[in-house]
Amino acid sequence: MSDLFGKQDEALHPHYADIMENAPLAEKLRPHKLDQIIGQGHLTGAKGAINLMVKKGQLSSIILWGPPGTGKTSIARLIAAEAGYYLIALSAIFSGVADLKKAFADARKLSASGKKILMFVDEIHRFNRAQQDAFLPVVEQGTVTLIGATTENPSFELNAALLSRMQVLTLNRLRHDDLDSIISHAEKSQNTPLPINEQARKWLIDQADGDARFLINQIETIFNICEQNDDENGIIFDLPALSSLLQRRAAIYDKKGDGHYNLISALHKSLRGSDADAALYWMARMLVAGEDPIYVLRRLVRFASEDIGLADPQALTQCLAALQSYQLLGSPEGELAIVQACLYCATAPKSNAAYVAQKNAWKLAAETGSLSPPASILNAPTKMMKEMGYGAGYEYDHDSEHGFSGANYWPDGIERRALYQPVSRGYERKVQEHMAYWEKLRAQKNHISS
Incomplete structure (x- = not known):
């Protein structure tokens, strides 16, 4: 028996030992006390919010938010058990309106009889707005x-109304040491070491990607294969043998979910911070997980304008060329062009001046309405318009001594505004010099005119 179980558990059923002997490994390793939860000590430890609530006997409605396989369901069940609540468990995937009505009716009957009710809803985010609102009265x-x-x-x-009545508690992704501890528990439960070498053990933990449930299933597969094949007894699996034996875990990545936005944010900020290696890593994370390369390219094109701009005008050209290359070559050949664009953007001088x-400019345009341009820069295609002064006094810049007339192009009632202020990096340093030169000529002209 695993050391995760207490003695009282063996008295729950007269044939408890036989039942557990044939139970799935995940059930054998299921913790039976809150302090046995692995990796969530900030919640279930002595000073954790959950432990304190249970000890005081004052439970609040909570949301357990965390990656798959981090103990959300186990924690909910243990809270009910240790706090003395009657548990009603639902899954938003399999429950509809009828199931909710029945659960609420059962809860009211039990509550009327004096029982304290804890209702656990797995995957609660899958309920629609109306279904989430249905919880408000009973809460x-x-x-x-x-x-x-x-x-x-x-x-x-989650609906704001429901969320405002609940406390959000965040579960951590399980670390390497946490997952290694689970392997040790599994070995004690089976009374035998897992037949893999250290390199294979590390690979197994890496493949779990913080998910205890996935890891336990993989461990069970290894034990079952060794049990079914007597010729494997005594053989220690190395990394090549284990990787060919087990399925590789697909990266957890929902292209419309929170992880999607987290990774694109990490990519964008790594590019902005000129960390080429980090940017390449986050981009690889997205593409390996199945993100649409065109989406990544769109983000790179946007980045080239937003965070590089005229500091390096070639960045936008590089990104558009990468987009064209990928559309021509497809995957995997075209992905190298995406890498090139990513590295170019990461190593280019940065400016958000544009x-x-x-x-x-957008703000000023909204504030100033429909002011007309100065008459001198209006076209005058008809005689009447010329007589009205359209185009009168226009100075053709190419005829000026410096190719710069210094004329006023702003509407009456608005003084010149410095909307664009280039930085002293990359090509914008040259732009800055040009603008300073024109401002000097403009000032000289104004001085002579005055």
Whole structure:
């Protein structure tokens, strides 16, 4: 028996030992106390929010938010057990309106009989707005204490009304040491070491990607294969043998979910921070997980304008060329062009002057309405328009001594505004010099005119 179980568990059923002997490994390793939860000590430890609530006997409705296989379901069940609550468990994937009505009716009957009810809803984010709203009365009236589990960001996926009545507790992705501890528990449960060498053990943990459930399933597969094949007894699997034996875990990545936005944010900020290696890593994470390369390229094109701009005008050209190359070659050949564009953007001088200039210009345009341009720069295609002064006094810049007339191009009532202010990096340093030169000529002209 695993050391995760207490003695009281063996008295739960007269044939408990036989049942557990044939139970799946995940059930054998399921913790039976909150302090046996691995990797979530910040919640279930002595000073953790969950432990303190249970000790005081004052449960609040909570959302358990975390990656798959981090113990959300186990924590909810143990909270009910240790706090003395009657547990009603639902899954948003398999439950509809009828199931909710029945659960609420059962909860009211049990509550009326004096029982304290904990309602656990797995994947709560999968309920629609109306279904989520249905929980409000039973939570507000104190009929149930609600615990919802979700892998998605609650602030995006849950109704504000429901979320405002619940406390969000975040579960950590399990670390290497946490997963290694689970392997040790599994070995004790089976009374035998896992037949893999150290390199294979590390690979097994890496493949789990923080998911205890996936790791336990893989461990069970290894034990079962060794049990079914007597010729394998005594053989220690190395990395090549183990990797060919087991399925590789697909990266956890929802192209419309929170992880998608987290990774694209990490890519964008790594590019902005000129960390080429980090940018390449986050981009690889997205593409390996199945992100559409065209989406990544669109983000790179945007980055070239937003964060590089005229500091290196070639960045936009590089990104557009990468887009064209990928459309021509496809995967995997075209992905090298994406890498080239990513590295170019990461190593290019940075400036958001064009981005800021756009914001400034849009804001000023909205504030100033429909002011007319100066008459001198209006076209005068008809005689009447010429008689009205359209185009009168226009100075053709190419005829000026420096190719610069210094004329006024702003509407009456608005003084010149410095909407675009180039930085002293990359090509924008040259742009800065040009603009300073023109400003000097403009000032000289104004001085002579005055």
